[in-house]
Amino acid sequence: MVWQKEDKFSYEIFIEKHKTVFIFFVTLFVCLFVRLFYLQIVKGDRYRKISDRQRMHNTYERAARGIIYSKDNNTVLVGNKFVFIVLFYPFKQSRFPSDKSIKDLNKILGKDVKFMIDMSYKCGKIIKLADNLTLEEMFKIREKKLNLNGISVLKKSRRVYYYPEATSHITGYAGEIGPNEIKKSLKHDYKIGDYIGKAGIEKVYDKYLRGKDGGWQIEMNVRGRQLKGYKYVQPKIGANVYSTINLKLQKVAYEALRNSSTGRGAVVVLDVKTGAVKALVSCPGFDANKVGTRDFNKYLKDKKLSLFNRTIQAFYPPGSIFKIITFVAAVELLNINPEKTIQCEGSFKLGNRRYSCWCKQGHNKISLFSAMVHSCNVYFYKLGLRVGAANLKKYARKFHLGQKMEIDLPNEKKGFIPTPEWKKTKLKARWLHGDTVIFSIGQGALWVTPLQMACMMSAVANKGICHKPYVVDKIVSLSGDKIYSHKLNYEEKIDLSDGTWDLLHKSLLEVVESGTGIRSKIPGIKIAGKTGTAQNLHGYDHAWFVSYAPAENPEIAMAVIIENGGGGGYNAVPVGKKIYESYFNMKSEEIVKR
């Protein structure tokens, strides 16, 4: 085809240009197609999220945290109290609550609630009108709900710790989440203002305890006006935690510690058969109800370190109770005759230094057995030198010293066992025989936690089986499903010959019967234990008492330490006795009841 009145040539030129322009336009269209695809398919999810975010406004109603129970009688250790607050929330798009409804509200409350709206007020914003209503007031407001436009009553839960000081280190506490924690726990979607467990069970089992917040979801238009109906989601209460704590024992232990010589110290009571923690006390405790108030700051500055959980975070030199390990190592490795005696003259000379025994006059002729019973240092100095530092370390590690016990409480410390290599690299000094000597009676750079000592006793009582300690037995959700239960487990058994165990058990029993632990003797019950008086550079000696009972069929193992308490036999042992008394009283009461 050719144009009218034109030659073929000019038409052909035109067709060429026509084609170029057409291709150009097609390219432009392709650009649009690609861009559209990119925006809607590639980036669609992102933009959908943004568009949802800018129209949805959430108002949260905080879910109550779960309850923490004790083992005996399921007493509530930590619960919730509900308070009622009055809110102004204009669900029906009224911009102000009418004067009449404010007047009515004031009549009910007997107060003068003033309602102020400033320029920054946006429709749909919630304003708190009154706090801490009584039940009566709450019901009155609910009755008159029809008259009170735009005013609603909301239930708000508050955490209550019923046994504030005695159980504080086990239950821990919950508080408002800090900005750093939000960053750390992004995947668990915490938001500003949420409560999060900060210590103890509250922290470790936070994901079970916290529940799920409910609230209103409101769709707003660009001017901040609520348009469509709102969706209300009932908050989901958190799951209940059943701890292994025996509240009575815990209270007795706390009282005993508080009335001890310095009022600072720790007690750990373990169930030998399972590893369940029956009591875990660090004294002084704190009042977790004061979290977030000004009073709580006083704990932060407290010189007695009440927020510090001594049972798992404090390092103490074990002192004489480490002799159990020296004893075990010597008997296993050296084939010692326990009746053979050694002369103790009150001190031991090595090179030109003197290492003294606690008994200045000396124990005279003393055998291994009685050295254990009377805690003779000189005997163990000599024994330690024969066993050697490496073997002592090996046996200490077998009893889990220098390792975490993996208890389900936060911030557990692992303690420390000194070695020649460590001394060389860190202190740039050679390991001397003197180091071995003091290592063998649990001094020097040896650090343990009370929990480790309790576990050691539980292993001794069990002939080598040390169950992993735990504080939470089971967790039951609101609907009654068991969502967590503890499984018993222990790491490998401590492999010692039966003869060694028998000898150790006999000597530990004798410690309480006639030795340094005699003050814990309870008629009718055989207790086996060991006392310790650990010297430390920072002050008076620490008083230790580790034990288990009954000796023939062990049920509980215990470690007691009184910080700077002085002699173990005088100070720590009576605390242990009180706990045993209450434990066995409780048991006999139970039997009588049955």
Place this chain on the structure above:
Amino acid sequence: MIQIKNFYHRLVSIMDFQLIFSVIALVFISFAAIYSAGNNYGMSFKYLSVQLLAFSVGFLGFVLVASFNYQYYKYLDKIIYVLSFVLLFSVLIFGSVKRGTRGWFDFGFISFQPVEIAKVMFILSLASFIDKKSKETGKVSFLISVFLMLAGHIILIMMQPDFSSTLSYFPVTLILLFVIGVRPFYLFCIVIFSGLAVGIPFLETFLNMQLQFLKSKVFLTNFSISLKTGWICVCIIGMILFLIICGWCFLWELKIRVAFIYPIILCASILLGYLSSFVVENSLKDYQRKRFVVFLNPRFDPRGSGYNIIQSKITIGSGKFIGKGFKKGTQTQLGFLPEQHTDFIFSVIAEEGGWVGAQITLFFYFFFVWRAFVIAKHARDRYGSLVAIGLTSMFMFCIMSNVGMVMGMMPAVGVPLPFLSYGGSSIFSSLCAVGILCSISMRKHTHC
């Protein structure tokens, strides 16, 4: 009588129904989208009825224009041009002001924007002029007279002032000149001239906005400050001019003879472009320039000039594959999307119809443009081809700049989307243009 009937029967039977089909489809999409967009303001029925009225008036115009032989326009070109001139001139005197622009004839219940129809009239007269002078395309005097024709319209429109409407004149003129066979070199010079004239002020505005974001980056900050003060700009221009002269001398040495006029024209267009950039800068208000460049990075001003682009992108993107459903688009219905029934109507379609809906809409446009090109190819004479190409370029420019703007890839110039945007004048003039296209296609075999 029977003869006339037969004549029309013959015309209608060879009408381009595919073109009309795509237009009708777009108009129906427009009704749905405008209904949905008006829902937010509670104006659905008002908008829809105005749109329906405009469509029916436009349809009347379409029928009239289609039955009129387009070849007469060729002989009426001077009258058409003068008429369009009068229209634009009278709107400056009798027009009413809307959003700072004196561009509307207000008839009480309905208002009319003469620029829309003036564009079509300009294309008709320009095509006629080019067609008549098709043998003289090499002459500079030809180019000058074309641009004088263009300037007449541009100046009148800029006096309203309506910056965005003037923009569509340039691509249409350039494409028509290209098609008639003007040397690409001249067109290149024109592009450089206008690019500099418009580009420099906008670059400056962009750098100005960017400065607030570049506090730490010392080099970029210094660079943009020196660009703004102008001296570095003068240096760059001088260097480019120097390079062009050197290049020409170099080619001369290599015995490649390039006429001396070429570097002169090139240099002159660069210089003129640079100089006229000051005129452009002064004739535009600050917010207009900001709005124009903010698409490069809307985050510069998320609550001000960048707001529309950001919201539009969110609106389109959140539609995803199948969209949120008719009248269920949250961005549209909750009012986050501005100007939703006019400039941003495409975003409404993309949100509520999803990728499927938006892609189908774009395909209809593509189909429409393709049919228009076919009409241009099969036209009876050169005048018909030129008019068809000119009208298509006008549509193409509107589609490209509107959809591109909505998707954040083009500057925000308020160009309505043909057939889709709410607005009587746009619909009416678009349908008249389609009528001209149909008139061309119907008469490919006859001359009456």
